[in-house]
Amino acid sequence: MKNQFITYQHIVRLDQQDPLATKRDAFRLPTEVIYLDGNSLGAMPEAAAERAGELVQQQWSKDLITSWNKHHWIDLPKHVGEKIGRLIGAAPDQVISCDSTSVNLFKVLSCALLLQQAQNPGRSIVLSQSGNFPTDLYMVQGLATLLGEQNCQLKLVADEADIIAGMTPDVAVLLLTQVDFRSGRLLNMQRLTELAHAKGILVIWDLAHSAGALPIELDACQVDFAIGCGYKFLNGGPGAPAFIYAAKRLHNSLSQPLTGWMGHHSPFNFDKQYQKAPGIEQFLTGTPAILSLSVLDAALDVFADVELTQLRQKSLQLSSYFHQLVQQHDCLQSLQLLTPLNEAERGSQLAYQHEDAYALCQALIKQGVIADFRAPNILRLGFTPLYLRFIDMWTAVEILADIVRSQEYTKAEYKLKHKVT
Ligand SMILES: *Cc1c(COP(=O)(O)O)cnc(C)c1O
Secondary structure, eight states, rough: TTSOOOOOHHHHHHHHTTGGGGGGEEEETTTTTOOOOOSOOOOOOOOHHHHHHHHIIIIIITTTTGGGHHTTTTGHHHHHHHHHHHHTOOOTTTTTEEHHHHHHHHHHHHHHHHHHHSSTTTTOOEEEEETSSSSHHHHHHHHHHHHHHHTEEEEEESSSHHHHOOOOOTEEEEEEEEEOOTTTOOOOHHHHHHHHHHTOOOOEOOTTTTTTTTOTTTTTOOOOOEEEEESSSOOOTOOOHHHHHEEEEGGGOOOOOOOGGGGGGGGGGOOOOOOBBGGGGGGOOOOOHHHHHHHHHHHHHGGTOOOOHHHHHHHHHHHHHHHHHHHHHHHGOOOESSSSSSGBOOSSSEEEEETHHHHHHHHHHHHHHEEETTTTTEEEEOOOTEEETTHHHHHHHHHHHHHHHHTTSGGGGGGGSSOOO
């Protein structure tokens, strides 16, 4: 396949043979748009729109507060958690949907540090990557301020070799994001978790850019904690609730710091004293955002009959064809690929460095190809196998080549910085 010229006919055939082709019908997408940003905000499933309508026209407006029981609002965090659990290799009772990824990280990070203080005193380091998504680093910094340096200290390293070398006896927690938000590099979860455990280190995986994009085996890898987003590859809608995974073997010994009433053993006893719920519900804090959570619940049904290995195969094919098509254009040689081409190290996105990446991205959006920009110089393209076609790869690369060849992107209008990039 490599180095062979890819024809339009070949691309058309790929769509004809694609077992996931009909999944696109489950989404509402503007016809004139090629959406390469589903890794940042997933497209809207039809079922999500229907659920939103049902919530405002029936559940909230007509059934009012009785909906907590009648429409099982109270069970949604757990119910949604189980649906996500299937996508991340978690047996029942270990995943719950609530709050944001940042807040959930605070909870599991505190739990992990307290566990270590009780079982392995003297460990205070949280080991992470300097390129990790900033909120992950900020949350450690905030917790370090609260607990003091002797109990929590962030140590940052660069790549996989440095992570392994950094697993020293003073490390309490290894905090990693499975797919790097900039480069799209995929880390080896099984190997890194195993190495950390052999050194007495607890492991937290951030699945923001991997849940719903590739098969994940949290139980099989014996991961301790994981967190992730509901609005990226899970298509739950803007600001959708996030999720938490905590391995069942740890549930009895955990105490998370945001001890709100929803995580209480019996919230409706209204006891004076906090007593945590026994299972994964202990990670709940306040009243769930039902409008968002219910929409996420409906959105997840899109995955019900999807084979994740098939999803992964198409994701890899989409990014591989995109890059091969880029290579077929002489004018695109100024784009420098940051993402590893090796499939075992590649998530579901491509990142190209270019000194005018921001302007290129804006010009692409103007032409209907939605990508995003990550400072300082990255053009990022996300590949969502549920609703992208191979022909979209062809068209997007043709449009990109036109923009570069014609120097369209050098126009002043594309340099205007927006608040969200
Ligand atoms: C997108 C993303 C987040 C987002 O966190 P929020 O609290 O939902 O804003 C966190 N971590 C990583 C690695 C991300 O890519």
